[in-house]
Amino acid sequence: MSIRQSLLAILDQGPCYGYQLRSEFDRRTGSTWPLNVGQIYNTLDRLERDGLVEKANTDDAGHVYYAITDAGRADVVRWLGSPVVRAGNTRDELAIKLAIAVTLPGVDIADVIQVQRAASLRVLQDLTKAKNAVTQPESADDLAGLLIIDSLIFQAEAEVRWLDHSESTLARAVAAGVAGALPLSTETPKRGRPVKSVEPRPAGGER
Amino acid sequence: MSIRQSLLAILDQGPCYGYQLRSEFDRRTGSTWPLNVGQIYNTLDRLERDGLVEKANTDDAGHVYYAITDAGRADVVRWLGSPVVRAGNTRDELAIKLAIAVTLPGVDIADVIQVQRAASLRVLQDLTKAKNAVTQPESADDLAGLLIIDSLIFQAEAEVRWLDHSESTLARAVAAGVAGALPLSTETPKRGRPVKSVEPRPAGGER
């Protein structure tokens, strides 16, 4: 959703053609996640389909310009005015992986964590290096690039911290005798309406 | 990719039928991101298509069991043995949004940040409440649920910290006279091979 919204927001500044949109996007995001050109045209088609942009003129050079519509402008305002919600919506791949891994028999969780930690740390170091290489921001796109690097750094730091925290949590759990493996639920759930349980577990609650 | 891999990993413990896989997944992830049932069957079809699982027996109750294949087992091992890389791969929606917003004219960045900050803080508080409501973990799935909540908390904290950091970075930039808006690149890039530039900007580098 972010690419779509980003392109729309850029188009809010004035009509653009596809290739131009890519360079504008790359420039504004510090070329951290370069965009495949083909994707621009797909996205433009879909934006047009949804009535958020429309084909404008084609100039002598053959550039096909797209212009934002009123509905598109409204969408940009809504986007900028409402927060991004991640928890609750976006599934966190790493969290899921570790959570699943904990419930798996024959998996060395400590090892999984260490491998991840090493990788995250390496990423963090690369990011720090990249940040140090950045000169004082002179323009808004320099600033944007800096923001993105910072974001990745903050996230990577949190990741490492969480991994450390998880490691000790797990060590404590093992010491407390909580098993590291969870077998498949043996009792097949009965069909039909289940007996009203005292335990307030929301759904699928057999254990 | 995480759902697919998670289901495969669960199937590594033994054959399961679709509905069962959902409850297993939900149980192991603390029901944080409940899974739509239909998705299970889609995913199973695709896993079967890729040769990672195969249809096993169907029991008297009509449960259609799927079993993991050797290729599937290898895939699980590979998954658990290799780290998840986020930065570089996954695009961060919030970071992109803010980076784009900084380069947009007529956008009150401080306001965007504040709206986001309030929302993130609310999420953080809800998560903290949820964590406090968790009793001492007794089983591996309790532990997994705790890990996930912790992960979300660490991330949300990092998000708030980054927002604060960005706010002051931007304030400093404004004080230093770096404009808050970035117009569309006026000079249309010439077609054909560009002049060999001294500046080592990787791509699309006009400004």
Place this chain on the structure above:
DNA sequence: ACAGCCATGTAACTTGTTACATGATTTT
């Protein structure tokens, strides 16, 4: 001439997501 970028576009694909149809079973 050729290399290499600028530029548009299409097709095929991935995972994820939801709405819906269908029916069995069991409790109220």
Place this chain on the structure above:
DNA sequence: AAAATCATGTAACAAGTTACATGGCTGT
């Protein structure tokens, strides 16, 4: 009988990703 859950499955779609075809332009 009604309601709710268990259970399987299909169809359509969204957003993102990539490979490819095509051609124009320009500097070497």
